[in-house]
Amino acid sequence: MSIERIDPELCTGCGICVNSCPMDVIRMDEKGEKAIIKYPEECMCCDYCELDCPVDAIYVSPEKYAPLMVSWC
Amino acid sequence: MSQARVVETDVLVIGGGIAGCFAAIKAKEQGLDVTIVDKAYAGKSGSSIAAGGWWMVFNPEWGHDHDASMEDVTVNGEYLNNRDWDEIILKEAWATYRDLVSWGVEFPVASDKIEGYWDTYFTGPRAARAPNLPWGIVPLRHRKTSPVLRTQAEKVGIKIVDRIMITDLLKQDGKMVGAVGFSYDTGDLHVFKAKATITSGGNNCFRSPGFHTACLTGDAEAMAYRAGAEITGKEFPDTHFNLANYPAWKSNAELYAAYMYFTDAEGESINGTVGFDLFMEFAVHAGRGPVIWDLDAAAPGDVEAMREYVRKRANPVEAERIGLDYTRGGKYPCIGGSAAGVSSQQTSGVWVVDTKCATSLPGLYAAGDSCGARVCGASHRGPGFGVTGAAVTGKRAGLGAAEYALQAEKPVTDEKELARLKELIYAPAQRRSGFSPRWVTQVLQNTMIPYFILYIKHGERLQAALTIVEFMRDHLVPKLMAKDPHELRLTHETANMVLNAEMILRASLFRTESRGLHYREDYPRRDDPTWLAWTKVKKKQGRMNILKEPVPREWWPDLFKPYQQRYPERFPRE
Ligand SMILES: Cc1cc2nc3c(=O)[nH]c(=O)nc-3n(C[C@H](O)[C@H](O)[C@H](O)COP(=O)(O)OP(=O)(O)OC[C@H]3O[C@@H](n4cnc5c(N)ncnc54)[C@H](O)[C@@H]3O)c2cc1C
Numbered sequence: 001m002s003i004e005r006i007d008p009e010l011c012t013g014c015g016i017c018v019n020s021c022p023m024d025v026i027r028m029d030e031k032g033e034k035a036i037i038k039y040p041e042e043c044m045c046c047d048y049c050e051l052d053c054p055v056d057a058i059y060v061s062p063e064k065y066a067p068l069m070v071s072w073c
Numbered sequence: 074m075s076q077a078r079v080v081e082t083d084v085l086v087i088g089g090g091i092a093g094c095f096a097a098i099k100a101k102e103q104g105l106d107v108t109i110v111d112k113a114y115a116g117k118s119g120s121s122i123a124a125g126g127w128w129m130v131f132n133p134e135w136g137h138d139h140d141a142s143m144e145d146v147t148v149n150g151e152y153l154n155n156r157d158w159d160e161i162i163l164k165e166a167w168a169t170y171r172d173l174v175s176w177g178v179e180f181p182v183a184s185d186k187i188e189g190y191w192d193t194y195f196t197g198p199r200a201a202r203a204p205n206l207p208w209g210i211v212p213l214r215h216r217k218t219s220p221v222l223r224t225q226a227e228k229v230g231i232k233i234v235d236r237i238m239i240t241d242l243l244k245q246d247g248k249m250v251g252a253v254g255f256s257y258d259t260g261d262l263h264v265f266k267a268k269a270t271i272t273s274g275g276n277n278c279f280r281s282p283g284f285h286t287a288c289l290t291g292d293a294e295a296m297a298y299r300a301g302a303e304i305t306g307k308e309f310p311d312t313h314f315n316l317a318n319y320p321a322w323k324s325n326a327e328l329y330a331a332y333m334y335f336t337d338a339e340g341e342s343i344n345g346t347v348g349f350d351l352f353m354e355f356a357v358h359a360g361r362g363p364v365i366w367d368l369d370a371a372a373p374g375d376v377e378a379m380r381e382y383v384r385k386r387a388n389p390v391e392a393e394r395i396g397l398d399y400t401r402g403g404k405y406p407c408i409g410g411s412a413a414g415v416s417s418q419q420t421s422g423v424w425v426v427d428t429k430c431a432t433s434l435p436g437l438y439a440a441g442d443s444c445g446a447r448v449c450g451a452s453h454r455g456p457g458f459g460v461t462g463a464a465v466t467g468k469r470a471g472l473g474a475a476e477y478a479l480q481a482e483k484p485v486t487d488e489k490e491l492a493r494l495k496e497l498i499y500a501p502a503q504r505r506s507g508f509s510p511r512w513v514t515q516v517l518q519n520t521m522i523p524y525f526i527l528y529i530k531h532g533e534r535l536q537a538a539l540t541i542v543e544f545m546r547d548h549l550v551p552k553l554m555a556k557d558p559h560e561l562r563l564t565h566e567t568a569n570m571v572l573n574a575e576m577i578l579r580a581s582l583f584r585t586e587s588r589g590l591h592y593r594e595d596y597p598r599r600d601d602p603t604w605l606a607w608t609k610v611k612k613k614q615g616r617m618n619i620l621k622e623p624v625p626r627e628w629w630p631d632l633f634k635p636y637q638q639r640y641p642e643r644f645p646r647e
Pocket residue numbers: 087088089090091092093110111112113114115116117118119120121122123124125126127128129237238239240254273274275276284285286288289290292293323326418440441442443456457458459460461463
């Protein structure tokens with residue numbers, strides 16, 4: 001995929017990355033303490049979350065795969 | 074879910090990119106209450122945050138030539154440019170740059186170096202190939218412009234509502250009185266009642282990989298169309314490209330000035346511009362693909378210039394991570410369709426009837442990429458027209474909308490219409506059977522993005538694609554399902570992309586000639602004067618109707634001039 005990891009050890013829960021992601025890939029966890037990758041399918045590999053995270057907790061891989069094409073879904 | 078939140082405002086701005094922020098600031102200056110709503114985070118979304126490149130300016134003191142600029146845009150736009158708008162952009166571009174300076178935008182070079190930046194960027198053998206522009210170019214820093222515009226908007230007291238997906242415009246007695254949407258965090262309904270509404274939601278992209286605008290799904294044009302507005306210019310595709318190994322890398326934007334050396338697969342040199350023509354598609358269609366970006370051909374001076382460029386301007390993470398090192402040369406196969414679905418900026422969009430950005434619907438104004446001002450005509454004249462055009466049309470729309478709002482009455486909304494729109498918003502969340510928006514999007518991508526549909530066109534193939542898109546419209550879109558509010562956003566975006574696809578195909582079928590970025594294999598020549606005209610799609614009795622709007626005669630080329638002189642560029646097989 002694209003966004004690969006948000007390091008929970010490093011994440012301070014500031015929430016910046018949630019707003020930086022135009023695709024709504026990232027949300028805060030249920031307690032509102034850490035950022036989590038909630039909808040990875042929508043990631044467009046823009047790196048914005050990674051560039052904006054003040055503590056370098058995010059890694060975005062440049063690989064992007066396309067889901068398999070099926071007859072309906 | 075679906076508890077309604079109501080916001081009342083004088084001027085509502087839908088989409089907070091460069092256009093939306095400029096519009097809002099201008100409307101606010103007129104003493105009005107202004108609200109920006111954005112489906113992501115205003116100032117950090119859309120094309121505006123992705124644009125890494127160039128702000129166009131015009132300043133005679135810097136030696137810029139008015140007549141040469143008008144001639145350049147006209148010849149490049151193949152006579153479909155709106156000259157009134159071009160005059161305005163030239164005249165008002167400088168003030169937009171001064172706005173950036175006064176609001177604290179950081180530039181990659183010192184202010185006394187900006188004037189000659191464009192000329193110094195091109196050195197060595199590349200200088201001879203560099204576009205010779207009669208206007209000026211101000212370099213921008215990656216991701217450093219639109220966030221400052223947001224801050225400025227907040228500073229002057231503009232209300233900003235983020236993370237609300239606007240789905241439709243509100244209409245009352247033939248006038249536009251705001252918009253509706255929902256929060257994809259809570260699922261709540263949001264109703265915006267406004268005296269005037271500005272649509273600045275950017276363009277349409279089929280979630281294509283390489284332009285970092287997968288968030289733009291033609292919502293602005295789709296909702297304006299549904300409300301009865303006219304949409305123009307959909308037949309002219311944007312042709313940015315990318316590296317085959319890294320289709321999601323935004324190299325095209327960061328490095329496009331470095332794209333000076335191309336060969337075909339056999340190593341034969343090809344002359345191409347930087348994503349504003351069809352040279353790559355023509356080569357691939359002739360069986361000469363993939364086209365290669367040949368960095369080995371770069372001279373030492375070029376390599377130095379590219380390194381400088383990347384160091385100062387580009388996103389530093391990307392190039393490094395994919396292992397691209399200009400200093401070592403290399404040959405990189407390219408792929409097209411980076412921005413598939415995008416129609417030429419500042420040409421396509423909601424048709425505006427005057428230079429105040431009014432649309433054919435009273436109370437609705439259009440700005441930026443979703444404004445069909447025909448600034449560049451049949452071919453996009455980068456660099457710089459995108460962002461500067463967004464700023465200038467933004468300011469004009471802000472003023473126009475404010476003028477309208479000042480004499481408009483307090484908006485009243487029809488509860489029945491509101492109930493109808495609410496039902497449409499939540500219908501995908503109620504369905505228990507149907508199709509997933511991700512899969513429908515994938516089918517759409519597979520139908521539209523291949524080069525022989527979107528770029529190298531033929532009536533038969535366009536018709537075939539249209540048949541599929543009509544099936545999607547009638548059988549898949551009405552059955553889109555959403556499991557949660559995030560997916561609800563996807564269903565509406567997917568429906569809007571399908572609608573945009575239909576507009577692109579119908580406009581492309583209608584224009585039975587080739588011109589600029591619109592190439593029809595079955596009509597490979599420009600057809601003057603029949604097609605010295607713009608296309609407009611408009612809803613009529615529930616169906617998509619297509620109209621032709623002639624270019625004013627005084628803007629026509631001299632038809633006594635031989636064809637080859639009127640049009641210096643040749644199409645294959647014309
Ligand atoms: C990678 C890239 C590089 C570029 N480089 C240059 C360059 O060097 N020079 C140049 O002149 N131009 C460039 N352009 C073009 C330029 O960026 C655009 O023309 C310009 O930014 C358009 O601004 P805008 O405000 O009209 O739209 P956008 O910036 O796209 O803003 C649209 C906004 O609307 C919001 N929105 C969309 N739909 C909805 C909805 N349904 N509800 C609520 N909000 C919504 C979006 O979230 C977004 O914030 C580039 C574009 C890209 C993508």
